[in-house]
Amino acid sequence: MISQSSGMLGVLELDEGLSECTPAPREGSLLNPATFGLPILTEIVEGALAERVIRGDPSLEGACVTAAHKLVERGASVIVGDCGFLIRHQDAISAAVDVPVITSSLLLIPILLRQLAPAKKIAVLTADTRHLGEELLGVQNARDRERLVIGGIEGGIYMRNTLARPLVRTDLEQIEHEVGECIEQLRGQYPEVAMLLFECTGFPVVSKALRRKTTLPIYDITDLCALTLNAVLGRTPT
CATH class of the missing domain: 3.40.50.1860 (Rossmann fold)
Known part of the structure; x- marks a missing residue:
């Protein structure tokens, strides 16, 4: 504390x-x-x-x-x-x-890449992949960039609620489902994923549960x- x-x-x-x-x-x-x-x-x-x-x-x-x-x-x-x-x-x-x-939390990327063997990848989970451009990753080395995979939950209920005015609070179970499903898809496509980074500040509320489910290290803004x-x-x- x-x-x-x-x-x-x-x-x-x-x-x-x-x-x-x-x-x-x-x-x-x-x-x-x-x-x-x-x-x-x-x-x-x-x-x-x-x-x-x-x-x-x-x-x-x-x-x-x-x-x-x-x-x-x-x-x-x-x-x-x-x-x-x-x-x-x-x-x-x-x-x-x-x-x-x-x-x-994207500021952590250069440090996290050094925690893993060169053959391993980090999955970056974002609210919207359409706007997470290369310039936000802070990675200049091409080999390091190849070790980052990006996944997002745009189009889901969480993002619909986030963009609503006034903001609509999404059920915890729904956030866990959408983020967890995205993780599963990325791991299926990239078996080398050995660590997760949550860009969205709405995701830390499910970090604990998803650490247990995925058995992978998860970093977030907290x-x-x-x-x-x-x-x-x-x-x-x-």
């Missing part, structure tokens, strides 16, 4: 048009204080509708920087994005604030958050 007296996690939240009866964040969610054992601060990125963030609207960069500044002013020690596609604004946000910025928070804040003595 992270020391609660040392700082807070600041989340750049999408402008999702949530209702006043928004349910509490689920176990394992990026927005659940219990996930990291410390307070969570949120700032809505004005105009950051899911479809705009996913397709990569460059005009959102200023709003991301503004929200990041507000989070730091409120006491955030680390800034994280509530959508992996915010990685497009990583450089601008990190240049604007004096705390670590981790916009996406793992990168925990690593960064531990480095910045330190762990509570045991």
Whole structure:
């Protein structure tokens, strides 16, 4: 557990048009204080509708920087994005604030590739493969790129609900089914897959269950958050 007296996690939240009866964040969610054992601060990125963030609207960069500044002013020690596609604004946000910025779990890719034998592959699971371009993977070496396979759940119920206004909360079982089915398809096509990386920040709520089912290592945004928070804040003595 992270020391609660040392700082807070600041989340750049999408402008999702949530209702006043928004349910509490689920176990394992990026927005659940219990996930990291410390307070969570949120700032809505004005105009950051899911479809705009996913397709990569460059005009959102200023709003991301503004929200990041507000989070730091409120006491955030680390800034994280509530959508992996915010990685497009990583450089601008990190240049604007004096705390670590981790916009996406995709930042882990170069490190994770080195964890596996050269013959093994990593499957990157995203909400929408149509907008996960090469430029977001952070991989320059052609051999490393060949070791990445991309799978997505566009067209499913989860994405339909995510793009709805106001946002519709998808059943946990449905998320697990859609992501699990995508994993099965990728593993069938690429038996060399030995690790999974979840780009979507909505997937960590099923990471635990899918680790058990797949018996594969699964990384998501909460793992990168925990690593960064531990480095910045330190762990509570045991």
